[in-house]
Amino acid sequence: xxxxxxxxxxxxxxxxxxxxxxxxxxxxxxxxxxxxxxxxxxxxxxxxxxxxxxxxxxxxxxxxxxxxxxxxxxxxxxxxxxxxxxxxxxxxxxxxxxxxxxxxxxxxxxxxxxxxxxxxxxxxxxxxxxxxxxxxxxxxxxxxxxxxxxxxxxxxxxxxxxxxxxxxxxxxxxxxxxxxxxxxxxxxxxxxxxxxxxxxxxxxxxxxxxxxxxxxxxxxxxxxxxxxxxxxxxxxxxxxxxxxxxxxxxxxxxxxxxxxxxxxxxxxxxxxxxxxxxxxxxxxxxxxxxxxxxxxxx
Numbered sequence: 682x683x684x685x686x687x688x689x690x691x692x693x694x695x696x697x698x699x700x701x702x703x704x705x706x707x708x709x710x711x712x713x714x715x716x717x718x719x720x721x722x723x724x725x726x727x728x729x730x731x732x733x734x735x736x737x738x739x740x741x742x743x744x745x746x747x748x749x750x751x752x753x754x755x756x757x758x759x760x761x762x763x764x765x766x767x768x769x770x771x772x773x774x775x776x777x778x779x780x781x782x783x784x785x786x787x788x789x790x791x792x793x794x795x796x797x798x799x800x801x802x803x804x805x806x807x808x809x810x811x812x813x814x815x816x817x818x819x820x821x822x823x824x825x826x827x828x829x830x831x832x833x834x835x836x837x838x839x840x841x842x843x844x845x846x847x848x849x850x851x852x853x854x855x856x857x858x859x860x861x862x863x864x865x866x867x868x869x870x871x872x873x874x875x876x877x878x879x880x881x882x883x884x885x886x887x888x889x890x891x892x893x894x895x896x897x898x899x900x901x902x903x904x905x906x907x908x909x910x911x912x913x914x915x916x917x918x919x920x921x922x923x924x925x926x927x928x929x930x931x932x933x934x935x936x937x938x939x940x941x942x943x944x945x946x947x948x949x950x951x952x953x954x955x956x957x958x959x960x961x962x963x964x965x966x967x968x969x970x971x972x973x974x975x976x977x978x979x
Contacts, residue, residue, distance in 0.1 A: 687728065687766065687790040687791065687793065687794060688793070688794040689758045689761035689762040690728035690729070690730070690731070690732065690762040691727075691728030691794070691913075692728075692758055693725075693728070693732060693737070693755065693758040693759060693762055694725055694726040694727055694728040694729075695726070695728075696755060696758070697725060697726050697737070697740060698726040700740075700741070700744040700747065701722075701726075701740075701744060703744070703746075704743070704744040704745065706743075706744070708722050708723055711740060711743065714739070714740070714743040715736060715739050715740060715743070717736075722740075725737075725740075731762060731763060732759050732762050732763070734756075734759050737755065737756075737759050741755065766786065766789075766790055766793070767793070767841070768786040768789040768790060768793075768838060768841070769786060771785075771786070771834050771835070771837055771838035771841065772785040772786040772834070772838065774831075775827075775831050775834060775835070776827060776831065778824070778826075779929060780927060780928060780929045781823050781824060781929070782823075782824060783929050783930065785835065785838070786838075787930070788808075788923060788930070789838060789842055791911060791913075791921060791923070791932065792842060792845070792852075792911065793845075794913055794914070795852065795911040795912055795913055796850075796852065796853065796912050796913075796914060797852065797853035797854070797855070797911070797912035798852065798853070798854050798855070798856075798909050798910070798911055798912070799855045799856075799909065799910040799912075799943075799946055800854070800855070800856040800857070800907070800908070800909040800910075801856075801857045801859075801903045801907055801908055801909075801945070801946055801949055802856055802857070802858045802859060802862050802907055803859050803861070803862070803903070803904060803906060803907040804861075804862065804865075804907060805819050805862060805867060805907075806856075806858065806862055806876070806880070807854070807856050807909065808839045808842060809839075809842060809843060809845070809846060809852075809854055810854075810856065810879070810880060810883060810891075811839055811876070812872075812875055812876045812879050813836050813839075813840060814868055814872045814875065814876070815867060815868055815872055815873070815875075815876040816835075816836045816839045816840075817832055817833075817836050817868070818867050818868030818869075818872060819867060819868075820832050820835050820836065846883070846886060846888065846889065847886075851886075851888040852888065853888045853889075853912075854888065854889045854890070855889075855890040855892075856889075856890070856891050856892070857892050857893075857894055857903070857946065857949045857950055857953050858891060858892070858893050858894065858959075859893075859894050859903075859904070860893055860894060860895050860896050860962065860966075861896075863877065863893065863962065863963060863966040864966060866970060866973070869974070870970040870971070870973035870974040870977065871970075871971075871974035871977075873966075873967075873970040874967050874968075874970040874971040874974055877963050877964070877966055877967035877970065878967060880963055881960060881963055881964060881967070884956065884959070884960055884963070890956060891956065891959055891960075891963075892950060892953035892954060892955070892956065892959050893953060893954050893958075893959040893962050893963065894949055894952060894953045894954075895953075895954060895962065898952040898953070901945075901948060901949050901952065902945045902948060902949075903945050903946065903948065903949040906924060906925070906926050907924075907925060908922060908923060908924045908925075908942055909922070909923045910922050910923075910939065910942055910943060910946065911923060919934045919939075920934070920939055921933065921934050922934070922938050922939060922942045
């Protein structure tokens with residue numbers, strides 16, 4: 682099966698780690714055999730490095746017993762690991778910012794490998810839910826020093842990500858949306874009204890579940906910040922938690938991290954409105970924003 686480069690890298694890394702352990706070798710042993718640092722071997726096994734064919738060939742020779750179909754599969758993974766991801770044309774030339782935009786395509790790369798996303802939206806809607814105008818307003822506010830063409834590229838990247846919701850098989854999205862996100866006039870009342878119309882459309886997709894956490898639910902543990910839990914197929918690695926904050930974005934993958942964020946999300950879901958009641962509240966805020974837009978137009 683063809684894979685995106687990040688998925689192929691994680692699959693290759695998992696295979697290299699399995700072969701090393703089967704050979705009874707430690708990271709340091711593999712590093713000595715390759716005449717490199719142990720951190721380089723670790724990066725390859727974690728799917729974070731772009732593998733060089735010569736390095737992988739050297740590791741396979743060191744580990745031994747790799748031949749036939751298995752060897753061919755690993756060579757194919759090496760080739761796929763070195764290809765360009767679909768998101769790269771959208772991120773070329775973009776200026777990065779350490780805390781806001783450290784790696785423009787990193788999340789898109791991980792989301793491409795995911796089969797499901799479970800999110801808590803506290804300040805803005807998840808990127809998979811955003812209309813272009815809403816996305817442009819969010820990105821312009823977060824990246825005030827960036828040129829218009831850079832914002833446009835990031836908007837196009839988000840639009841391209843939306844295709845996953847209607848692909849075959851589709852990406853599963855379950856989002857708990859804090860009511861403050863619906864009340865906030867991001868981009869102005871007209872943009873917000875159109876955005877909530879889009880939200881209602883998406884909520885009808887069989888693979889999308891949107892629940893609103895109302896103001897009446899009070900303060901939750903989830904209010905510490907927005908996050909997503911991404912379900913990653915076993916052959917590509919472990920599930921991941923993605924968080925964003927003033928210190929930048931983080932990807933967490935320990936069992937303890939995953940358990941903690943899943944519990945926080947379960948608590949928020951328990952106090953959120955059911956789907957139909959959530960749609961009614963979304964429609965209420967849409968109508969309120971639409972009325973404000975009409976009043977502003979005079």
